[in-house]
Amino acid sequence: MKEGLARARELILSHRRFVILEHEKPDGDCVGSSLALALALEKWGKQALIVSDDPHPVIYDFLPGQEHFTRTGYLGLADFHADVAIFLDCGEPERCGRALPFAQKAKYWVNIDHHVSNTKFGDAVLVDPSAAATGEILWYLFGELGVNIDARIAVCLYVAVLTDTGSFRYENTTPRALRMAADLIEKGARPQEISELVYEAKPLSSVMLLGEALQTLEIHAGGKIACVSVTREMMKKVAATSEDTEGIITYPRSIQGVMVAVQFREADEGVHVSFRTRRAVDASRIAETFGGGGHPRAAGALIKGKTLPEVKTLVLEEVRRVLEQNPDLVVKA
Numbered sequence: 001m002k003e004g005l006a007r008a009r010e011l012i013l014s015h016r017r018f019v020i021l022e023h024e025k026p027d028g029d030c031v032g033s034s035l036a037l038a039l040a041l042e043k044w045g046k047q048a049l050i051v052s053d054d055p056h057p058v059i060y061d062f063l064p065g066q067e068h069f070t071r072t073g074y075l076g077l078a079d080f081h082a083d084v085a086i087f088l089d090c091g092e093p094e095r096c097g098r099a100l101p102f103a104q105k106a107k108y109w110v111n112i113d114h115h116v117s118n119t120k121f122g123d124a125v126l127v128d129p130s131a132a133a134t135g136e137i138l139w140y141l142f143g144e145l146g147v148n149i150d151a152r153i154a155v156c157l158y159v160a161v162l163t164d165t166g167s168f169r170y171e172n173t174t175p176r177a178l179r180m181a182a183d184l185i186e187k188g189a190r191p192q193e194i195s196e197l198v199y200e201a202k203p204l205s206s207v208m209l210l211g212e213a214l215q216t217l218e219i220h221a222g223g224k225i226a227c228v229s230v231t232r233e234m235m236k237k238v239a240a241t242s243e244d245t246e247g248i249i250t251y252p253r254s255i256q257g258v259m260v261a262v263q264f265r266e267a268d269e270g271v272h273v274s275f276r277t278r279r280a281v282d283a284s285r286i287a288e289t290f291g292g293g294g295h296p297r298a299a300g301a302l303i304k305g306k307t308l309p310e311v312k313t314l315v316l317e318e319v320r321r322v323l324e325q326n327p328d329l330v331v332k333a
């Protein structure tokens with residue numbers, strides 16, 4: 001981190017035009033981090049543009065700094081220029097999907113992330129898997145670089161840490177994450193207002209979709225595995241967007257005794273599989289078996305060329321195998 005920090009500082013101070021990259025289907029950490037970074041760069045008189053192929057989820061529309069955000073479709077690659085590309089929350093460059101060509105036009109790459117599976121790519125590497133969120137690394141970076149965190153930046157960073165810790169419930173809720181939250185509240189973030197905007201303003205279609213998905217709930221391996229499926233037909237029935245699938249997996253995971261929750265989602269590009277695990281089960285390892293990745297307790301993969309039932313059989317087989325091989329699981333909860 002120290003080396004990456006020095007290099008990042010040098011690259012940021014000596015250049016003017018920045019492009020910020022997020023992963024596909026950006027989440028609260030991605031959106032909050034990229035907006036906070038764009039606002040910080042703006043304070044330095046730098047030009048900052050966040051480029052993503054996907055839109056930001058509408059629930060984050062209240063965050064400041066959106067004027068720095070553009071989708072790839074609205075931007076010509078030919079006359080696009082940037083000196084430095086900053087990747088946020090991306091374990092590898094390809095995670096930014098179709099925004100990658102815009103990064104490739106920049107001379108230098110800065111990699112800021114907290115995924116264990118990060119490949120440490122780029123010219124400046126600020127990767128810390130012990131950070132609760134990518135936003136936490138930015139908070140640290142801003143402190144080191146002497147950025148004055150104003151209320152606008154504070155709100156963005158607060159959303160990053162709030163969402164990636166599942167409202168300060170997951171095991172990444174460290175003293176540092178809570179100190180960061182406290183600092184951001186002192187700087188103007190309002191917790192009650194923010195959680196209402198993020199968690200209590202759901203589109204009706206998302207609750208309807210949850211109802212559909214829960215009908216598919218299955219329990220396997222003597223109660224250790226719970227899975228749900230979201231089909232294209234369900235999505236159509238309730239006029240759901242892919243954003244509406246967020247959070248469904250927390251329901252199978254919340255069942256007593258469940259060690260691994262799995263969600264299957266049919267999409268044009270293949271079947272998206274999400275994993276949420278407890279204690280000794282490494283979700284990112286399971287996801288890696290299927291060409292995906294993520295965190296120890298939350299990970300995912302995209303499986304192409306197979307139907308949802310085929311993927312389900314394959315994945316449940318692997319999860320069962322992992323559970324059987326894991327002696328730690330006999331330890332009582």
Ligand SMILES: [Mn+2]
Nearest residue numbers: 029089134164
């Ligand atoms: Mn994250």
